Amino acid sequence: MSIFKYRVQAIFISILFTLISCSKEKTSSPTLSSSEISNNQHPSLIITKAGVEKIRANLGSIPIFDETLEKVKAEIDAEIALGIEVPIPKDYSGGYTHSRHKRNWQTLQKAGVLYQILDDEKYAKYVKDMLMEYEEMYKTLPVHPKTRSYARGKLFWQCLNDSNWLVYVSQAYDCIYNYLSKEERNKLETNLFRPFADYISVENPQFYNRVHNHSTWGNAAVGMIGLVMNDSVLIDRALFGIKGAELDKTAKDNDGGFINKDGKAGFLANIEEPFSPDGYYNEGPYYQRYAMYPFLVFAEGLNNVKPEYKIFDYKEGVLLKSINALLNLTDADGDFFPLNDGQKGMSYYTSALVTAVDISYKYGNKDPGLLSIAKEQNRVLLDDSGLAVALGIKNGETKPFNKKSINLADGPKGTQGGVSILRNEDIELVFKYAAQGSSHGHYDKLSYSLYEKGEEVLQDYGLARFVNIEQKGGGNYLKENKTWAKQTIAHNTVTQNETSHFEGKYEIGSKHHSILHYFSSENENVHVVSAKEDNAYPGTEMLRTMAIIKDEDFEKPYLLDIMKITSSKANQYDFPFYFFGQVLAANFEYNTPKTLKALGSKNGYQHLYLEGSAKPKNNNTKFSWLNKGKFYSLTSVANTNDEILFTRIGANDPDFNLRREAALMLRRKNTKNTTFVSIIEAHGNYSPVTESAVNSNSSIKELKVVIDTIDYTAVTITNEDGKTKLFITSNINASKDAEHILKINDTNYQWTGTYYFK
Structure with missing residues (x-):
């Protein structure tokens, strides 16, 4: 389907969407149940209902967004044609099962976004069907057979990659939340999402309850699925770490060598401790690049669902400030300087920096220099922040990002x-x-x-x-x-x-x-x-x-x-x-x-x-x-x-x-x-x-x-x-x-x- 057809379809959908919304507003009862209120709030995590309407209204007129959409659609359509595969985990990084589950988390997130933007049920059905296969497998899934990690996962050899999976999949779940029946949601949350969140947190405090990029992923994973499910226990656990009886109970059964005994744990501690006021991340730019994705997508989710936390203002706005620092830690080609454990060749063309640039632009001060980086990246997020960048570029607001001493x-x-x-x-x-x-x-x-x-x-x-x-x-x-x-x-x-x-x-x-x-x-x-x-x-x-x-x-x-x-x-x-x-x-x-x-x-x-x-x-x-x-x-x-x-x-x-x-x-x-x-x-x-x-x-x-x-x-x-x-x-x-x-x-x-x- 061409971008022009998308645009015609989007205008019709947008009008219909508005009429339905107005109808609901006129007939809704002031005594809605909490579940009904929650239903009306999806999607709300990264891409929002208001964002979807605005994206649909602009399709066909925002080149960088339209081109990204075309590429992602082709990619996911090819995945859907291949069919769903959820293999029993057995490999280290780079092995087949590891790579397949990694591919699945990426595909699920993108398919969920395509469902929202294009309103094509095949994407929602694909996400639902794959999630149900994971639900069926996870109920009886043992700890991963590879034993090298200090915190073994279930889908992957380490809890870190399990957390990667949940960070992405929570976004997919948010996108198809209202497509699913109440019974289907209950099945997924009871047998997959809550056990998954508990496993990477309370069952592995040596992974979760520390200040480290690993824990940042864990905190974001638990917090994001908590936001989608409106689970205050998981949200608090994400923000402040495992506390009290939960920690005392689980720590007895785990190697607690990494557990922070001084109370420094959770998402807020992982902002407070590693970042300097200048936005420098103590592990170096390679790992800052890796950690910025969970930092920013969870922060965006909090901003959208729990704006009272004012997360982008935390520690004088250091999360957004850190993007400027990170971009300055690149050479003339955009490659990150390999300080500490850093792989050469990693650059701001990586998907994590597309996220960082787009979110920083939308929620920061709309620095026009960021638009020049986005143009070099030649793609944007298919969500509210990606739309903001696409519109900024379209409107000719781009200026060079000047790196100085x-x-x-x-x-x-x-x-x-x-x-x-x-x-x-x-x-x-x-x-x-x-x-x-x-x-x-x-x-x-x-x-x-x-x-x-x-x-x-x-x-x-x-x-x-x-x-x-x-x-x-x-x-x-x-x-x-x-x-x-x-x-x-x-x-x-x-x-x-x-x-x-x-x-x-x-x-x-x-x-x-x-x-x-x-x-x-x-x-x-x-x-x-x-x-x-x-x-x-x-x-x-x-x-x-x-x-x-x-x-x-x-x-x-x-x-x-x-x-x-x-x-x-x-x-x-x-x-x-x-x-x-x-x-x-x-x-x-x-x-x-x-x-x-x-x-x-x-x-x-x-x-x-x-x-x-x-x-x-x-x-x-x-x-x-x-x-x-x-x-x-x-x-x-x-x-x-x-x-x-x-x-x-x-x-x-x-x-x-x-x-x-x-x-x-x-x-x-x-x-x-x-x-x-x-x-x-x-x-x-x-x-x-x-x-x-x-x-x-x-x-x-x-x-x-x-x-x-x-x-x-x-x-x-x-x-x-x-x-x-x-x-x-x-x-x-x-x-x-x-x-x-x-x-x-x-x-x-x-x-x-x-x-x-x-």
């Missing part, structure tokens, strides 16, 4: 470190000085990654997992995630004595966070962030200052990196640079071993092959490489006692679970106090078509530390034309109003603020 604080009150993104032209720096990040956190304080036009220049490894690929550990986290990806040496930061920050122990790391020294982006040419870490290694203090500098004497902005280390004893410091591409040149001679051996035996070192070693020849180490048609150069201040190591990931990895990627590592032994100073330049380009290399050499002649005291560190940057620039950072007084005077080589330098550059 930004500092996002971490912690419930914004006092537990944070993440800074420095942006200048096409260069992006992601600097992590955040709290641990719960169980998905990595041990990498003051680490960073560097991008140019969305391409990684220096990388963060991300997670060690092949999500939903059954052949790789059932699609779950691999053991190398702990032995490699979480370890400090896997990141671009300092590792002391071949031991990870906080000894790689969650109990220690979760107690501490780095501290922002200063952040400055007022000067359009110089953006700087500086942060301290005093707890990663007892007796050692680290202060890292990073600046993206746009200098007229250089082709592109460059990164200046100053890592100042002060320790109570002598240590070995390893400082890696995880680069991509082909080695071009170095100003040192290196030896390559005939046989590859691991660099160490533990803390991630067992996974690094040593491919080459060298000693610096002078006070600057220079190294350049080519990646995807762009040239890059690293210049580091060095001394003759340093070691330069070429390493590659992949040692002690018999199943080839790790990517074979390279790093250049600076090693400084038997040293107490020291400062690593480096510059990374992006320059030039190479065309394989014309076979021409443009500006393939570094522009830096010398990088020098001229002052390094408790109070100040100053470096000079001299280019090949002999022009010298001076950068000074204040190591103690980070006030923007502080006045400084520093004498260097008989010249007094005076400035106000945190740094000096000229």
Whole structure:
């Protein structure tokens, strides 16, 4: 059926809908039963009765909505033609039964929406028939046979995926609620929905009663089906967690290691604890993306059904604020920066971010920048918020979503470190000085990654997992995630004595966070962030200052990196640079071993092959490489006692679970106090078509530390034309109003603020 036919049909349905509604209003009794009142309120969860009328009235005139509808209709019609399949669960992630039940939850939700928009009974019948098959199976369904999870589900190997199912299916149930008879609803609620909600909550408090993205899904699942059924017990359990006798009873029969004993549980606690006032989510953008769907759809359901909760105003509107933060945590291509356990390639094109953008637009301040993201996503939700976005685009309200340098604080009150993104032209720096990040956190304080036009220049490894690929550990986290990806040496930061920050122990790391020294982006040419870490290694203090500098004497902005280390004893410091591409040149001679051996035996070192070693020849180490048609150069201040190591990931990895990627590592032994100073330049380009290399050499002649005291560190940057620039950072007084005077080589330098550059 064409969109034009939809529109004609929709106008007729809308008129009929209005006449019926008016008739009901005129003849209805003031003594309606609660069940009759409930019937009149469906759908009300995500798509609403008023929204359905407005959608039908606009069909055929809202291109992005109409195109999305056509695609979803074709998809679901194909599923209906294949018939219903509800297999007995047996597989891990990526296995057939897992994938089929996942496909079912998606199909049910979409079919329910199509029933409401198109008023075609075949979609309602399909949803009803499948739900009845689940009802028949669930009554006798045992716990899932796979035993790896700390909280096994029934349809899936973990309660998390059972919760995914219920979040989506509750929306489908809301859409066909009035299509079903009272007896059919009672059957589904008695044998499927209430037992399902009880199982993932009171029967698994170690999953449900905690602050974690898993629990957010559980809370939303219980709350959303509670809203559809108008069940106040389930709604309260969703908002506030399992309390009192329910928790006391079930906790005796479960592993309560994860249960929050301090009362922090439920949906509101999962908003209060992980989100900072800036909207940063402590587990990182990858898991924020995953959690935003249940956060936002349950919040939307609460807003529609229980507006008295004012959920979008909770914690000063942090849920909607977090969408802006999350979009800023993407590179130029829209991919999320892989902080903590993050899979590379996940982007704002994922369906969860379509939900986030649409809901944020409708319930926020209708930021026109969000419409530009929606246009890039090229689809909208088939509901009230998707209609709002479609109308905004149709009416020409779209403006660019401009990503600038930004500092996002971490912690419930914004006092537990944070993440800074420095942006200048096409260069992006992601600097992590955040709290641990719960169980998905990595041990990498003051680490960073560097991008140019969305391409990684220096990388963060991300997670060690092949999500939903059954052949790789059932699609779950691999053991190398702990032995490699979480370890400090896997990141671009300092590792002391071949031991990870906080000894790689969650109990220690979760107690501490780095501290922002200063952040400055007022000067359009110089953006700087500086942060301290005093707890990663007892007796050692680290202060890292990073600046993206746009200098007229250089082709592109460059990164200046100053890592100042002060320790109570002598240590070995390893400082890696995880680069991509082909080695071009170095100003040192290196030896390559005939046989590859691991660099160490533990803390991630067992996974690094040593491919080459060298000693610096002078006070600057220079190294350049080519990646995807762009040239890059690293210049580091060095001394003759340093070691330069070429390493590659992949040692002690018999199943080839790790990517074979390279790093250049600076090693400084038997040293107490020291400062690593480096510059990374992006320059030039190479065309394989014309076979021409443009500006393939570094522009830096010398990088020098001229002052390094408790109070100040100053470096000079001299280019090949002999022009010298001076950068000074204040190591103690980070006030923007502080006045400084520093004498260097008989010249007094005076400035106000945190740094000096000229």
